[in-house]
Amino acid sequence: MIDWGQLFSNAAVELISPTTAAYALAALGLAVHFGFTGLLNFGQAGFMALGAYGYAISTLTFNFPVWASVLVGIGASVVFALILGVPTLRLRADYLAIVTIAAAEILRLIFTTNTYIDVTGSANGLSGYKGGFAALNPLPEGTYGFAPFTNNSYDTWLRIVAWTIVILACLFVWLLMRSPWGRVVKGIREDEDAVRALGKNVFSYKMQSLIIGGVLGTVAGMIFILPRAVVPSNYQTTLTFFIYTILLLGGAATILGPVIGSIIFWVLLSFISGFIARAVEVGWLPFLSNVQAGQLRFVIVGVVLMLIVIYRPQGIFGNKKELAFVK
Amino acid sequence: MSNSPAPRRGAPVKTTGLHIGEAEPGVAKVDPIVVLDGVKRTFGGLTAVDVEHLEIPRNAITALIGPNGAGKTTLFNLLTGFDKPNAGTWSFDGQTLAGVPSFKVAKMGQVRTFQLTKALALLSVLDNMKLGGKDQKGENLFRALVPSSWRDQDRALEEKAIELLARFKLDGKKDDYAASLSGGQRKLLEMARALMSDPALVMLDEPMAGVNPALTQSLLDHILDLKTQGMTVLFVEHDMQMVRHIADWVVVMAEGRVVAEGAPREVMQNQAVIDAYLGSHHDTDLGEDPTRVDTIKELLHDDDRT
Amino acid sequence: MHTVERSHDRKLRAIVVFFAFLLTLLSMSSLPAASADDVGTDEYEFVFSGNVQFDREPLENVRLTVEGNGYEAEVETDAEGRWRVGVPEKDTYTITLDEDTLPEGVIVVEGQASVDAEFGLTSTKAVNFFLGEGVRETTSYLDTVIDRVFNGLNFGLLLALASIGLSLIFGTTGLSNFAHAEMVTFGALMAFTFGVVLAVPLWLALPVAVVATAAFGYFNDALLWKPLRRRGVGLIPMMIVSIGLSLAVRYLYQVFYGGSTSQLPGVGMAEMQFGPVSLSWVDIGSMIGSTLILLGVAYFLLRTRIGKATRAVSDNPGLASASGIDVDRVIRIVWTLGGALAGLSGILWAYFRPGVSWDMGFQILLLIFAAVVLGGLGTAFGALVGSVIVGLLVELSTLFLPSDMKYVGALGVMILILLFRPQGILGRRERIG
């Protein structure tokens, strides 16, 4: 029989997992881009990869301390945003989409190639960079939390840091979006020529937005690798698509939407894959093998993405009033 | 296009004596705010704008008229930096503008509206207005994070916005999304928004198209008001009644060229103007670039044969 | 099932690989000892040995180095191409063949000039180097370029089949269809299903696969996109729907077909040499076939009624429908045609890679988009030009870049071209105001 208790508690673990926090932060960055500024950034995976590799390479190859590694990652993503933005932010929205998606792929291919294996670890990626972060941990050894949220000292420390960053980032974006700066950026989303005609340097605002959202994605990339290793195949275009799913689930032009979206996404994904796996074991899905069942969850993500966009385009937290005008 | 303005308390005061010498295309003005020289813009084989010399008088209302496709909007685009000419120079208030990006042009005090209205749909009407405000402290990324640094300015801006909205009869809608406004209301909003920055030159591309005749009158009054406040107005309009009523000076374009200039009453009698209007299909605007119609023509041609 | 393992690396294909060496350990022990070709075999009991040959001819005076465990030795081959090196320990050593000592026009297969050799149960070990014809900077650079150009054209033409469909769909509906890659994969999967699983003869299986993909395109429109257009869903939401569709369908393929790669019949057919260019019948057929189909598409767009209507809708849907064109019908035809072209493209891609797998279309999705953007969004002929450019870029960039980065070159150049010509090569600029 299916152990429902086990399924639920496995899913509940995702509620506060660092991965959920990382995706929430990356989606928040995308909200700044897409939801608030209307920039079709399809390269969020690239920004995340820069965070991951920037941090790991600085630590492993150059022996940088944590703060310097973080700065390297952020610096790399600012440079990346500039390189992407300068040619494309003057062009139509769909050009930004194709250029960002291509640039993110270029990054991934560079991180994967054998040519730089000494630094990037090629297809095997990198590991062994967690020491610096673990050393900052003020918590003594031991187990923290309560079932199902029990974790060792490192994992608890990681969760505290990850979610603190998410909360601070939400606050930051909230402050920005209720200011005149946010007004300009939302105006650009609606019609950049109109905003230009009002004397705003649209290009500069788009660039600022691209950098801010990109840096959020980069920090997300760092959080993402702290519970695991850096593997280049994680940074495929599909990652960006998942983040879009999260963003649209929560509501593109909202602050809490990305966070709640990420929580729902991961809890549901964990529950569904757990359920399918068990269901195959007990023979409820006789036509599926275990491996096949594992892929089914991505099918479900795809279908959910389609359904939200069609039936609830404003997301869970989006303004109902907007719905009438969403085009 | 038959919304003739009802006569108000006496006809508006026309500014006269704007030009020096004979009123012909390219005539010099006593005090020009905009001066164009040899401005040319072609799209493929089509010459959309080809203006040898043109001066726009300061602190007056100038109407830019001409049949559909005459190049009026293109000229607006060029003047405001939204498009780049193939050749030519022009200046605003003595400063050359060639190559200056559109937002800087606007910052210098030359603000425009668009023929196809650009209301910012998912912003409230009030936010639309506030966006027009000049030199806002809170529009700087870092100051934005410190609300106390911009709150006072924002409040002042809000008062000004509400005042303007009241004049355009939009104050009741201030908290609605601009998307919920009607077409005419959006035109009004766009015009009001342009005025938020107290520009020196307002360029209106067909401000009256689609606006209810009852409102036209108050709009006209408002445009006249702008003049008394010291602004210069350049507007494109197809409604001759309105042109005659408020314009101090009229520039007529056809096929990209300035074919006539003069005071409203005289210019209407000009043979070149009559030719320009009769020679074209005044009312068959498909709103589209004719070069793209080729494939359809080709197709229709096929039908004729079969 | 007819499967032939062939390297995924197209670069290797350009090099005709010969076995340079086939010597058994037994024959080794009976070799006479010589001087420079025989180093340290008296001092040490563990011996590496080899015979360097190219095209069955021994190569003399080729220098090799053996390195490891603090020991280093250098040896040159004798007139029979033989060499022997004794080493102190039964351990792993790195043996490097100095390419500069090879005759002109001969190289070691890339990445294999240096091998790590280890002794088995015996105290002697034979070490092979695979030599091939090819470029080492100085040799027949032009020939390689010509060969790559042919490969690039072949690849570009198959890309064009997919990108023209994508471009027509974009032109007529405004949709950036991320699920287009799944139609490409569908064509190959159908060819595999009919040609291999159901063992239908190939001449029938391939057309059936193309027709099946055309039907897939038709139903795409009929069941999903047309209803969405009716609902008035905006273009960006529609694009995101296509992303969802792409995810769902792609992983559904994996559920049904598994994660492995299989081959279509005829893959790995012998290659023929035409001057510097080596092509198989499959390559030739693929190039001729795609050229003919593309000419057919051009005829359709330029000469037929419905083709003209299609262009009219692309140019201006509102005006077209006002002139009495049935826009919905045109769009349905475009989807069906786009499906058929994508299906054919998928089959050719399966031969080019070679292999059929669940994400094969997705692998070239970006290149297809790059081609469409390069040519100018929404112009069918632009897509053709863009595809050929992308195909050539991908293949020619291997002259400068490692082959696992060949897409980097193509995507990078696309970004650069957009910098200078944002409307694409054949595209038109939009108007403002």
Ligand SMILES: Nc1ncnc2c1ncn2[C@@H]1O[C@H](COP(=O)(O)OP(=O)(O)OP(=O)(O)O)[C@@H](O)[C@H]1O
């Ligand atoms: N981006 C463009 N590409 C190609 N042709 C263009 C473009 N913009 C304008 N044109 C052409 O230039 C000519 C002038 O157009 P413009 O919009 O300036 O006319 P207009 O005087 O504003 O007309 P209307 O009174 O109908 O608004 C037209 O023939 C138009 O088709």
Ligand SMILES: [Mg+2]
């Ligand atoms: Mg116009």
